[in-house]
Amino acid sequence: MDPTVDKHLAELYPAHLDTVRRRFDEALAACELDAVVIGAGVEIYFFCDDQTYPYKPNPHLLQWLPLTRHPESCLVYTPGERAKLIIYQPDDFWHAPPELPGAPWAEHFDIEVSETTDGMRDAIGKALGRTAFLGDPAQWARTPGNPPTKPPWKLPPESQVNPPALLNHLHYYRPYKTPYEIECIRLATQLSVPAHRAAEAAFRAGGSEYDIWHAFLGSCRQTPTQLPYPAIVARNRNGAVLHYQHYGHSADTPHSLLIDAACAVNGYASDITRSYSHSDPEFADLIERVNEAQQAMAAEVRPGQPFAELHDFAHQSIAHVLSDAGLVNGNPENYVERGITAAFFPHGLGHFLGIQVHEVGGSFADRTGTEIERPARYPNLRLVRTLETGQVLTIEPGLYFIDSLLTKLKDGPHGKDVNWNTVDHLHKFGGIRIEDNVVVTESGMENLTRAAFATG
Numbered sequence: 001m002d003p004t005v006d007k008h009l010a011e012l013y014p015a016h017l018d019t020v021r022r023r024f025d026e027a028l029a030a031c032e033l034d035a036v037v038i039g040a041g042v043e044i045y046f047f048c049d050d051q052t053y054p055y056k057p058n059p060h061l062l063q064w065l066p067l068t069r070h071p072e073s074c075l076v077y078t079p080g081e082r083a084k085l086i087i088y089q090p091d092d093f094w095h096a097p098p099e100l101p102g103a104p105w106a107e108h109f110d111i112e113v114s115e116t117t118d119g120m121r122d123a124i125g126k127a128l129g130r131t132a133f134l135g136d137p138a139q140w141a142r143t144p145g146n147p148p149t150k151p152p153w154k155l156p157p158e159s160q161v162n163p164p165a166l167l168n169h170l171h172y173y174r175p176y177k178t179p180y181e182i183e184c185i186r187l188a189t190q191l192s193v194p195a196h197r198a199a200e201a202a203f204r205a206g207g208s209e210y211d212i213w214h215a216f217l218g219s220c221r222q223t224p225t226q227l228p229y230p231a232i233v234a235r236n237r238n239g240a241v242l243h244y245q246h247y248g249h250s251a252d253t254p255h256s257l258l259i260d261a262a263c264a265v266n267g268y269a270s271d272i273t274r275s276y277s278h279s280d281p282e283f284a285d286l287i288e289r290v291n292e293a294q295q296a297m298a299a300e301v302r303p304g305q306p307f308a309e310l311h312d313f314a315h316q317s318i319a320h321v322l323s324d325a326g327l328v329n330g331n332p333e334n335y336v337e338r339g340i341t342a343a344f345f346p347h348g349l350g351h352f353l354g355i356q357v358h359e360v361g362g363s364f365a366d367r368t369g370t371e372i373e374r375p376a377r378y379p380n381l382r383l384v385r386t387l388e389t390g391q392v393l394t395i396e397p398g399l400y401f402i403d404s405l406l407t408k409l410k411d412g413p414h415g416k417d418v419n420w421n422t423v424d425h426l427h428k429f430g431g432i433r434i435e436d437n438v439v440v441t442e443s444g445m446e447n448l449t450r451a452a453f454a455t456g
Protein backbone atom coordinates (compact mmCIF):
# COMPACT_ATOMS: atom_id res chain seq x y z
CA MET A 1 0.00 0.00 0.00
CA ASP A 2 1.03 3.61 -0.29
CA PRO A 3 3.36 4.78 2.45
CA THR A 4 1.74 6.77 5.23
CA VAL A 5 3.30 10.19 5.64
CA ASP A 6 2.46 12.79 8.21
CA LYS A 7 4.42 15.71 9.58
CA HIS A 8 5.44 13.92 12.74
CA LEU A 9 6.69 10.84 10.88
CA ALA A 10 8.60 13.05 8.46
CA GLU A 11 10.28 14.78 11.40
CA LEU A 12 11.24 11.48 13.00
CA TYR A 13 12.54 9.78 9.85
CA PRO A 14 16.02 11.39 9.48
CA ALA A 15 17.08 10.35 13.00
CA HIS A 16 15.73 6.85 12.31
CA LEU A 17 17.78 6.62 9.14
CA ASP A 18 20.88 7.74 11.05
CA THR A 19 20.33 4.89 13.48
CA VAL A 20 19.87 2.35 10.69
CA ARG A 21 23.02 3.61 8.96
CA ARG A 22 25.01 3.45 12.20
CA ARG A 23 23.84 -0.09 12.87
CA PHE A 24 24.90 -1.16 9.38
CA ASP A 25 28.24 0.68 9.76
CA GLU A 26 28.96 -1.22 12.98
CA ALA A 27 27.71 -4.55 11.67
CA LEU A 28 29.71 -4.32 8.43
CA ALA A 29 32.86 -3.28 10.32
CA ALA A 30 32.44 -6.15 12.80
CA CYS A 31 32.14 -8.58 9.87
CA GLU A 32 35.03 -6.99 7.89
CA LEU A 33 32.75 -6.14 4.98
CA ASP A 34 32.97 -3.05 2.77
CA ALA A 35 29.41 -2.77 1.48
CA VAL A 36 25.96 -4.31 1.51
CA VAL A 37 23.40 -4.87 -1.23
CA ILE A 38 19.91 -5.40 0.16
CA GLY A 39 17.52 -7.00 -2.28
CA ALA A 40 13.79 -6.32 -2.08
CA GLY A 41 13.10 -9.94 -3.01
CA VAL A 42 11.37 -11.52 -5.97
CA GLU A 43 7.92 -12.65 -7.00
CA ILE A 44 7.78 -16.44 -6.71
CA TYR A 45 5.80 -18.38 -9.28
CA PHE A 46 3.52 -21.34 -8.51
CA PHE A 47 4.72 -24.60 -9.95
CA CYS A 48 4.07 -24.80 -13.72
CA ASP A 49 2.12 -21.55 -13.63
CA ASP A 50 2.42 -17.92 -14.60
CA GLN A 51 0.85 -16.69 -11.34
CA THR A 52 2.85 -15.73 -8.26
CA TYR A 53 2.57 -16.05 -4.49
CA PRO A 54 1.85 -12.80 -2.65
CA TYR A 55 5.04 -10.76 -2.65
CA LYS A 56 6.63 -10.09 0.74
CA PRO A 57 9.46 -7.52 0.89
CA ASN A 58 12.77 -8.18 2.59
CA PRO A 59 12.52 -6.77 6.16
CA HIS A 60 16.14 -5.59 5.99
CA LEU A 61 15.15 -3.22 3.19
CA LEU A 62 11.92 -2.07 4.88
CA GLN A 63 13.92 -0.82 7.84
CA TRP A 64 15.57 1.74 5.51
CA LEU A 65 12.35 2.93 3.85
CA PRO A 66 8.86 1.63 3.02
CA LEU A 67 9.49 0.06 -0.38
CA THR A 68 6.56 -2.27 0.13
CA ARG A 69 5.84 -3.26 -3.49
CA HIS A 70 9.14 -3.15 -5.33
CA PRO A 71 10.25 -6.69 -6.16
CA GLU A 72 13.69 -6.87 -7.81
CA SER A 73 14.74 -3.41 -6.53
CA CYS A 74 17.67 -3.07 -4.18
CA LEU A 75 19.64 -0.75 -1.96
CA VAL A 76 23.44 -0.48 -2.14
CA TYR A 77 25.23 0.96 0.86
CA THR A 78 28.90 1.62 1.47
CA PRO A 79 29.66 3.15 4.88
CA GLY A 80 30.54 6.81 4.56
CA GLU A 81 28.61 7.19 1.30
CA ARG A 82 24.98 7.98 0.53
CA ALA A 83 22.88 4.88 0.11
CA LYS A 84 21.86 4.16 -3.47
CA LEU A 85 18.45 2.81 -4.43
CA ILE A 86 18.18 0.95 -7.68
CA ILE A 87 14.48 0.82 -8.50
CA TYR A 88 13.43 -1.86 -10.95
CA GLN A 89 10.86 -0.25 -13.20
CA PRO A 90 10.23 -2.50 -16.19
CA ASP A 91 8.51 -1.27 -19.31
CA ASP A 92 5.46 -3.45 -18.66
CA PHE A 93 1.97 -2.67 -19.90
CA TRP A 94 0.53 -5.74 -18.11
CA HIS A 95 1.29 -4.38 -14.66
CA ALA A 96 1.61 -1.01 -12.95
CA PRO A 97 5.36 -0.46 -12.57
CA PRO A 98 6.73 0.17 -9.06
CA GLU A 99 6.72 3.84 -8.17
CA LEU A 100 9.73 5.89 -7.14
CA PRO A 101 9.80 6.83 -3.45
CA GLY A 102 8.64 10.35 -2.66
CA ALA A 103 9.06 12.67 0.34
CA PRO A 104 10.28 12.34 3.03
CA TRP A 105 12.37 9.34 1.95
CA ALA A 106 13.68 10.26 -1.51
CA GLU A 107 16.00 13.10 -0.53
CA HIS A 108 18.15 10.73 1.54
CA PHE A 109 19.06 8.39 -1.31
CA ASP A 110 20.71 8.46 -4.70
CA ILE A 111 18.07 6.88 -6.91
CA GLU A 112 18.70 5.04 -10.17
CA VAL A 113 16.06 3.41 -12.30
CA SER A 114 16.61 0.22 -14.21
CA GLU A 115 14.22 -1.23 -16.77
CA THR A 116 15.80 -4.70 -16.77
CA THR A 117 17.20 -7.09 -14.22
CA ASP A 118 20.42 -7.16 -16.21
CA GLY A 119 20.59 -3.39 -15.88
CA MET A 120 20.10 -3.81 -12.13
CA ARG A 121 23.02 -6.14 -12.00
CA ASP A 122 25.26 -3.81 -13.97
CA ALA A 123 24.37 -0.99 -11.59
CA ILE A 124 25.12 -3.13 -8.54
CA GLY A 125 28.26 -4.67 -9.92
CA LYS A 126 30.25 -1.46 -10.19
CA ALA A 127 33.06 -0.86 -7.74
CA LEU A 128 32.06 -3.16 -4.90
CA GLY A 129 34.65 -4.72 -2.63
CA ARG A 130 33.87 -7.29 0.05
CA THR A 131 30.12 -7.14 -0.25
CA ALA A 132 27.27 -8.81 1.57
CA PHE A 133 24.13 -9.55 -0.43
CA LEU A 134 21.14 -9.67 1.92
CA GLY A 135 17.81 -11.14 0.95
CA ASP A 136 16.27 -13.97 -1.00
CA PRO A 137 19.21 -15.56 -2.86
CA ALA A 138 16.86 -16.12 -5.81
CA GLN A 139 17.20 -12.42 -6.64
CA TRP A 140 20.90 -12.96 -7.39
CA ALA A 141 21.19 -16.62 -8.27
CA ARG A 142 18.50 -17.37 -10.79
CA THR A 143 18.84 -17.25 -14.50
CA PRO A 144 17.18 -14.12 -15.85
CA GLY A 145 14.37 -14.31 -18.35
CA ASN A 146 11.53 -16.76 -18.83
CA PRO A 147 12.60 -18.83 -20.70
CA PRO A 148 16.20 -18.13 -19.63
CA THR A 149 18.04 -15.88 -22.07
CA LYS A 150 21.33 -15.35 -20.29
CA PRO A 151 23.70 -17.40 -18.15
CA PRO A 152 23.17 -16.95 -14.38
CA TRP A 153 24.60 -13.77 -12.96
CA LYS A 154 27.96 -14.13 -11.28
CA LEU A 155 28.20 -12.25 -7.99
CA PRO A 156 31.21 -10.00 -7.71
CA PRO A 157 34.30 -11.73 -6.28
CA GLU A 158 34.66 -11.59 -2.47
CA SER A 159 30.91 -11.23 -2.04
CA GLN A 160 28.89 -13.26 0.47
CA VAL A 161 25.18 -14.04 0.39
CA ASN A 162 23.42 -13.63 3.74
CA PRO A 163 26.52 -14.09 5.91
CA PRO A 164 25.25 -15.40 9.28
CA ALA A 165 27.54 -13.10 11.30
CA LEU A 166 26.04 -10.02 9.63
CA LEU A 167 22.47 -11.30 9.98
CA ASN A 168 23.01 -12.09 13.67
CA HIS A 169 24.41 -8.65 14.33
CA LEU A 170 21.51 -6.91 12.61
CA HIS A 171 18.91 -9.20 14.17
CA TYR A 172 20.25 -8.61 17.67
CA TYR A 173 19.66 -4.85 17.34
CA ARG A 174 16.36 -4.97 15.40
CA PRO A 175 14.18 -5.17 18.57
CA TYR A 176 15.40 -1.72 19.73
CA LYS A 177 12.96 0.56 17.98
CA THR A 178 13.53 4.18 17.04
CA PRO A 179 10.83 6.79 17.77
CA TYR A 180 9.95 6.67 14.05
CA GLU A 181 9.39 2.92 14.21
CA ILE A 182 7.30 3.20 17.37
CA GLU A 183 5.20 5.85 15.64
CA CYS A 184 4.60 3.54 12.66
CA ILE A 185 3.47 0.76 15.01
CA ARG A 186 1.27 3.24 16.89
CA LEU A 187 -0.40 4.30 13.62
CA ALA A 188 -0.86 0.65 12.62
CA THR A 189 -2.55 0.07 15.98
CA GLN A 190 -4.80 3.09 15.57
CA LEU A 191 -5.88 1.81 12.17
CA SER A 192 -6.65 -1.63 13.59
CA VAL A 193 -8.89 -0.58 16.48
CA PRO A 194 -11.91 0.73 14.50
CA ALA A 195 -11.58 -2.40 12.36
CA HIS A 196 -11.82 -4.53 15.51
CA ARG A 197 -14.94 -2.62 16.50
CA ALA A 198 -16.47 -3.18 13.05
CA ALA A 199 -15.64 -6.89 13.33
CA GLU A 200 -17.28 -7.12 16.76
CA ALA A 201 -20.41 -5.42 15.40
CA ALA A 202 -20.57 -7.92 12.51
CA PHE A 203 -20.24 -10.79 14.97
CA ARG A 204 -22.99 -9.43 17.22
CA ALA A 205 -25.22 -8.99 14.17
CA GLY A 206 -24.90 -12.73 13.51
CA GLY A 207 -22.34 -12.57 10.71
CA SER A 208 -20.21 -15.49 9.55
CA GLU A 209 -16.41 -15.52 9.86
CA TYR A 210 -16.28 -14.34 6.26
CA ASP A 211 -18.64 -11.45 7.04
CA ILE A 212 -16.62 -10.49 10.11
CA TRP A 213 -13.37 -10.60 8.14
CA HIS A 214 -14.89 -8.34 5.48
CA ALA A 215 -16.07 -5.91 8.13
CA PHE A 216 -12.49 -5.75 9.42
CA LEU A 217 -10.99 -5.21 5.96
CA GLY A 218 -13.70 -2.71 5.00
CA SER A 219 -12.90 -0.59 8.03
CA CYS A 220 -9.10 -0.53 7.76
CA ARG A 221 -9.11 -0.57 3.94
CA GLN A 222 -6.14 -2.89 3.66
CA THR A 223 -6.13 -5.95 1.41
CA PRO A 224 -5.46 -9.38 2.93
CA THR A 225 -1.90 -9.35 1.58
CA GLN A 226 -1.22 -5.91 3.02
CA LEU A 227 -2.05 -7.09 6.53
CA PRO A 228 1.06 -8.11 8.48
CA TYR A 229 -0.28 -11.66 8.98
CA PRO A 230 -3.39 -13.56 7.89
CA ALA A 231 -6.25 -12.45 10.11
CA ILE A 232 -7.54 -15.12 12.51
CA VAL A 233 -11.33 -14.88 12.63
CA ALA A 234 -12.61 -17.75 14.74
CA ARG A 235 -16.23 -18.19 15.77
CA ASN A 236 -17.30 -20.71 18.40
CA ARG A 237 -15.19 -23.91 18.51
CA ASN A 238 -12.73 -22.51 15.95
CA GLY A 239 -11.37 -20.31 18.74
CA ALA A 240 -9.61 -23.43 20.03
CA VAL A 241 -7.40 -23.52 16.92
CA LEU A 242 -4.53 -21.18 17.74
CA HIS A 243 -3.79 -20.08 14.16
CA TYR A 244 -7.18 -20.87 12.62
CA GLN A 245 -6.88 -20.03 8.92
CA HIS A 246 -10.34 -20.26 7.30
CA TYR A 247 -13.12 -17.72 6.82
CA GLY A 248 -16.21 -19.86 7.08
CA HIS A 249 -19.61 -18.92 5.66
CA SER A 250 -21.60 -20.60 8.41
CA ALA A 251 -23.80 -18.23 10.38
CA ASP A 252 -24.89 -20.87 12.89
CA THR A 253 -25.79 -19.73 16.41
CA PRO A 254 -23.07 -17.31 17.54
CA HIS A 255 -21.47 -18.12 20.90
CA SER A 256 -18.03 -16.52 20.79
CA LEU A 257 -15.52 -14.73 18.62
CA LEU A 258 -11.74 -14.77 18.85
CA ILE A 259 -10.27 -12.29 16.37
CA ASP A 260 -6.51 -11.90 16.02
CA ALA A 261 -6.12 -9.30 13.27
CA ALA A 262 -4.19 -6.11 12.66
CA CYS A 263 -2.84 -3.65 10.13
CA ALA A 264 0.58 -2.53 8.93
CA VAL A 265 1.86 1.00 8.32
CA ASN A 266 5.03 1.67 6.33
CA GLY A 267 6.05 -1.95 6.72
CA TYR A 268 5.51 -2.02 10.50
CA ALA A 269 3.04 -4.44 12.07
CA SER A 270 0.56 -4.35 14.87
CA ASP A 271 -0.78 -7.63 16.30
CA ILE A 272 -4.04 -7.46 18.25
CA THR A 273 -6.46 -10.08 19.60
CA ARG A 274 -9.83 -9.65 21.24
CA SER A 275 -12.34 -12.24 22.45
CA TYR A 276 -16.10 -11.84 22.84
CA SER A 277 -18.99 -13.74 24.34
CA HIS A 278 -22.19 -13.30 22.34
CA SER A 279 -24.61 -13.70 25.22
CA ASP A 280 -23.33 -16.20 27.79
CA PRO A 281 -22.56 -14.51 31.15
CA GLU A 282 -20.28 -17.33 32.36
CA PHE A 283 -18.05 -17.11 29.29
CA ALA A 284 -18.14 -13.29 29.49
CA ASP A 285 -16.97 -13.61 33.10
CA LEU A 286 -14.10 -15.87 32.05
CA ILE A 287 -13.05 -13.36 29.36
CA GLU A 288 -13.04 -10.59 31.97
CA ARG A 289 -10.86 -12.68 34.31
CA VAL A 290 -8.33 -13.28 31.50
CA ASN A 291 -8.52 -9.60 30.62
CA GLU A 292 -7.69 -8.55 34.18
CA ALA A 293 -4.86 -11.07 34.34
CA GLN A 294 -3.53 -9.80 31.01
CA GLN A 295 -3.45 -6.23 32.31
CA ALA A 296 -1.55 -7.38 35.40
CA MET A 297 1.00 -9.12 33.14
CA ALA A 298 1.40 -6.04 30.94
CA ALA A 299 1.93 -3.94 34.08
CA GLU A 300 5.07 -6.01 34.81
CA VAL A 301 6.75 -4.91 31.57
CA ARG A 302 9.75 -2.73 32.41
CA PRO A 303 13.46 -2.49 31.62
CA GLY A 304 15.38 -5.30 33.35
CA GLN A 305 12.42 -7.71 33.35
CA PRO A 306 13.51 -11.16 32.07
CA PHE A 307 10.69 -12.17 29.71
CA ALA A 308 10.88 -15.86 30.67
CA GLU A 309 10.02 -14.83 34.26
CA LEU A 310 7.07 -12.84 32.97
CA HIS A 311 5.91 -15.90 31.03
CA ASP A 312 6.08 -17.90 34.25
CA PHE A 313 4.10 -15.16 36.04
CA ALA A 314 1.50 -15.45 33.26
CA HIS A 315 1.15 -19.18 33.96
CA GLN A 316 0.72 -18.49 37.69
CA SER A 317 -1.97 -15.93 36.82
CA ILE A 318 -3.80 -18.34 34.53
CA ALA A 319 -3.66 -20.89 37.37
CA HIS A 320 -5.63 -18.47 39.52
CA VAL A 321 -8.11 -17.78 36.71
CA LEU A 322 -8.70 -21.54 36.37
CA SER A 323 -9.21 -21.86 40.10
CA ASP A 324 -11.38 -18.75 40.55
CA ALA A 325 -13.58 -19.68 37.57
CA GLY A 326 -14.17 -23.11 39.07
CA LEU A 327 -12.48 -24.99 36.24
CA VAL A 328 -9.84 -26.67 38.39
CA ASN A 329 -9.89 -27.67 42.07
CA GLY A 330 -7.07 -27.75 44.60
CA ASN A 331 -4.24 -25.33 45.30
CA PRO A 332 -3.55 -23.12 42.25
CA GLU A 333 0.03 -22.59 43.46
CA ASN A 334 0.99 -25.99 42.06
CA TYR A 335 -1.02 -26.07 38.79
CA VAL A 336 1.97 -24.81 36.79
CA GLU A 337 4.47 -27.44 37.93
CA ARG A 338 1.82 -30.15 37.44
CA GLY A 339 1.37 -29.07 33.81
CA ILE A 340 -2.29 -28.12 34.27
CA THR A 341 -1.92 -24.52 33.04
CA ALA A 342 -0.02 -25.71 29.93
CA ALA A 343 -3.08 -27.72 28.88
CA PHE A 344 -5.15 -24.51 28.80
CA PHE A 345 -2.42 -22.01 27.79
CA PRO A 346 -0.05 -23.80 25.40
CA HIS A 347 1.75 -20.88 23.71
CA GLY A 348 4.20 -18.16 24.62
CA LEU A 349 3.11 -14.99 26.42
CA GLY A 350 4.45 -12.79 23.65
CA HIS A 351 7.08 -11.88 21.10
CA PHE A 352 8.92 -8.88 19.75
CA LEU A 353 6.97 -6.92 17.17
CA GLY A 354 8.08 -4.66 14.36
CA ILE A 355 8.79 -5.17 10.69
CA GLN A 356 8.04 -8.84 11.12
CA VAL A 357 5.07 -9.74 13.24
CA HIS A 358 7.33 -12.19 15.05
CA GLU A 359 10.30 -9.84 15.02
CA VAL A 360 13.75 -11.45 14.97
CA GLY A 361 16.26 -11.49 17.80
CA GLY A 362 14.00 -12.65 20.65
CA SER A 363 16.37 -15.39 21.79
CA PHE A 364 19.77 -13.71 21.24
CA ALA A 365 22.10 -13.10 24.18
CA ASP A 366 24.47 -10.95 22.12
CA ARG A 367 25.23 -9.67 18.65
CA THR A 368 26.99 -12.85 17.62
CA GLY A 369 23.69 -14.70 17.91
CA THR A 370 24.45 -16.78 21.02
CA GLU A 371 21.16 -18.41 21.98
CA ILE A 372 19.83 -17.73 25.47
CA GLU A 373 19.14 -20.98 27.28
CA ARG A 374 15.40 -21.47 27.59
CA PRO A 375 13.80 -22.59 30.87
CA ALA A 376 13.34 -26.39 30.95
CA ARG A 377 9.58 -25.94 31.52
CA TYR A 378 9.19 -23.62 28.50
CA PRO A 379 11.55 -24.96 25.81
CA ASN A 380 9.77 -23.26 22.87
CA LEU A 381 9.55 -19.64 24.00
CA ARG A 382 10.18 -17.18 21.16
CA LEU A 383 11.12 -14.34 23.46
CA VAL A 384 13.56 -14.99 26.31
CA ARG A 385 15.57 -11.76 26.40
CA THR A 386 15.59 -9.35 29.31
CA LEU A 387 13.44 -6.39 28.30
CA GLU A 388 15.07 -3.04 27.56
CA THR A 389 13.85 0.46 26.80
CA GLY A 390 12.65 0.94 23.22
CA GLN A 391 11.66 -2.66 22.57
CA VAL A 392 8.12 -3.36 21.35
CA LEU A 393 6.43 -6.65 22.18
CA THR A 394 3.08 -8.35 22.53
CA ILE A 395 1.42 -9.52 25.74
CA GLU A 396 -1.04 -12.22 24.72
CA PRO A 397 -2.13 -14.79 27.28
CA GLY A 398 -4.82 -17.26 26.35
CA LEU A 399 -7.14 -19.87 27.82
CA TYR A 400 -8.45 -22.49 25.41
CA PHE A 401 -10.48 -25.69 25.35
CA ILE A 402 -8.35 -27.74 22.94
CA ASP A 403 -9.62 -31.31 22.62
CA SER A 404 -6.25 -33.04 22.17
CA LEU A 405 -4.74 -31.30 25.23
CA LEU A 406 -7.86 -31.82 27.37
CA THR A 407 -7.91 -35.54 26.54
CA LYS A 408 -4.31 -35.90 27.71
CA LEU A 409 -5.11 -33.94 30.87
CA LYS A 410 -8.17 -36.09 31.56
CA ASP A 411 -6.25 -39.31 31.09
CA GLY A 412 -3.25 -38.12 33.12
CA PRO A 413 -2.62 -38.01 36.89
CA HIS A 414 -4.29 -34.57 37.33
CA GLY A 415 -7.50 -35.27 35.42
CA LYS A 416 -9.45 -35.75 38.63
CA ASP A 417 -8.71 -32.14 39.67
CA VAL A 418 -10.60 -30.66 36.73
CA ASN A 419 -14.31 -29.84 36.89
CA TRP A 420 -15.28 -31.50 33.64
CA ASN A 421 -18.89 -30.28 33.86
CA THR A 422 -17.66 -26.68 33.74
CA VAL A 423 -15.24 -27.51 30.93
CA ASP A 424 -18.10 -29.16 29.01
CA HIS A 425 -20.24 -26.02 29.35
CA LEU A 426 -17.43 -23.71 28.15
CA HIS A 427 -16.16 -26.07 25.44
CA LYS A 428 -18.39 -24.63 22.71
CA PHE A 429 -16.78 -21.19 23.06
CA GLY A 430 -13.41 -22.50 21.81
CA GLY A 431 -11.03 -20.19 23.63
CA ILE A 432 -9.89 -16.76 24.70
CA ARG A 433 -6.84 -14.70 23.76
CA ILE A 434 -6.25 -11.06 24.58
CA GLU A 435 -3.28 -9.44 22.89
CA ASP A 436 -1.88 -5.93 23.26
CA ASN A 437 1.23 -4.26 21.86
CA VAL A 438 3.44 -2.52 24.40
CA VAL A 439 6.58 -0.39 24.26
CA VAL A 440 9.17 -0.76 27.00
CA THR A 441 9.82 2.74 28.37
CA GLU A 442 12.37 3.99 30.88
CA SER A 443 9.75 4.02 33.62
CA GLY A 444 7.83 0.86 32.63
CA MET A 445 5.70 0.47 29.55
CA GLU A 446 3.26 2.19 27.23
CA ASN A 447 0.32 0.10 26.03
CA LEU A 448 -0.32 1.22 22.46
CA THR A 449 -3.39 -0.99 22.05
CA ARG A 450 -5.28 0.08 25.19
CA ALA A 451 -4.57 3.73 24.35
CA ALA A 452 -6.03 3.24 20.87
CA PHE A 453 -9.13 1.46 22.22
CA ALA A 454 -9.59 4.26 24.78
CA THR A 455 -9.70 6.94 22.10
CA GLY A 456 -10.48 5.17 18.78
Ligand code: GLY
Pocket residue numbers: 229260271357396435
Ligand atom coordinates in the same frame (compact mmCIF):
# COMPACT_ATOMS: atom_id res chain seq x y z
N1 GLY B 1 -1.00 -13.17 15.23
C1 GLY B 1 0.01 -14.10 15.56
C2 GLY B 1 0.43 -13.96 16.94
O1 GLY B 1 -0.29 -13.45 17.76
O2 GLY B 1 1.54 -14.27 17.28
Ligand code: MN
Pocket residue numbers: 260261271272273435
Ligand atom coordinates in the same frame (compact mmCIF):
# COMPACT_ATOMS: atom_id res chain seq x y z
MN1 MN C 1 -1.80 -12.07 17.21
Ligand code: MN
Pocket residue numbers: 271351394396435
Ligand atom coordinates in the same frame (compact mmCIF):
# COMPACT_ATOMS: atom_id res chain seq x y z
MN1 MN D 1 1.23 -12.12 18.61
